[in-house]
Amino acid sequence: MLPDKLLLEVVTPEGLLLREEVDTVQAPGELGYFGVLPGHRPFFSALGMGEISYKAGKQSGHLTCFWGFCEVLPDRVSILAEVGERAEDIDVARAEKDRHSAAERLKALRDEAGFKEAQATYMKAVTRLSVARKRREA
Amino acid sequence: MPALIDIRRRIRSVKNTQQITKAMKMVSAAKLRRAQEAMFAARPYARRMMQVLNSLASRASTEAHPLLVEREQKDVLLIVVTSDKGLCGGFNANITRAALRFLQEEGRESQNVQLEVIGRKARDFFRRRQWPLHGEHVGVFQPLRYETAKTIAHRAIEGFTSGRFDAVYVVFNEFKSVIAQRVAVERLLPIAREEFAPENPPVEHLYEPDAQRIFDQILPRHVEVQVWQALLESAAAEHGARMAAMDAATNNAGEMIDSLTLYMNKVRQAAITKEIIEVVSGASS
Known part of the structure; x- marks a missing residue:
């Protein structure tokens, strides 16, 4: 059974930015943007500068992300951003x-x-x- | 016997001091809460980082990395973390004492130990003793920024990889609980291999760009995070120590007021008794 949701977690050294169940995630990999859907194969990437965007149902959200690492598992995406902030911040x-x-x-x-x-x-x-x-x- | 008015004045002065210490205690309590929150907020990042390192260590050829190389320790850098402000009990004295002990440790005579100080208290302490300082960072605690940890970490990494230092240590106050601190001396570089002993490798990942490159990036970051953690611990511990110190000061002031009040009453009564005796003896004569 493939999971149908992703648990997206974004942490920076200054704290947890986001922890949410989402449908898709896009992140700025060092070699270019990549998208993740539930059931993705385990994947690990260094991150560059850019935006993290995600969709949960009809809702979508965006965060900034500057360098760091991202670990993708079939049912979760953990992002360790060196610098990052929520849109409202x-x-x-x-x-x-x-x-x-x-x-x-x-x-x-x-x-x-x-x-x-x-x-x-x-x-x-x-x-x-x-x-x-x-x-x-x- | 002192005049009544002098004792009253004294009581008033102690009361003022008590008000100040009480206010400082309250301020520290509020700051402590924030510092503690920041410390807890940083933990998920550090924990994740450790997991990643563990999973990578089993995959990348770790032998080659310059930050892992153990050399004979001839030149050593000691990073000393204190606070900028005083009035926090033995907080800073404990650190400077530990730093001095480190400098005089067995076998260090042959070594060249340099100091990098964080916080005004450490800087003033070692300046007064004419210790040459490799670097100083003053006023970094308000507010504490990750950039600061990054700068310090990169100076250490740079010094280590260029061969200026063969090891880097950090001495700081570890936050045990609100009222307890522990002086910790930790080795920052070279990074100890056993820190990330690869557990049974979990899942096989795809790596982008590749495991070795990510490993190269994540090791310096690991050092940064360790410095960051030390700074956060120290900040929280500082407020805890100040709160405890100010609480003790408030209590002591209370005790002092009590004993002064008792003394004042005694003096007042003695004066009254004396006056009555004078009146009575004046009437009877």
């Missing part, structure tokens, strides 16, 4: 400001130095804004 004004200053820094760059960092900051801010927007639309 995102400080939109700060993310907007970060995005702006990171964009400025990227434009001002003349060589490789500092590129990665500025790019990561930019990506983080953009992800946060996107997750926060999805919450407002929902």
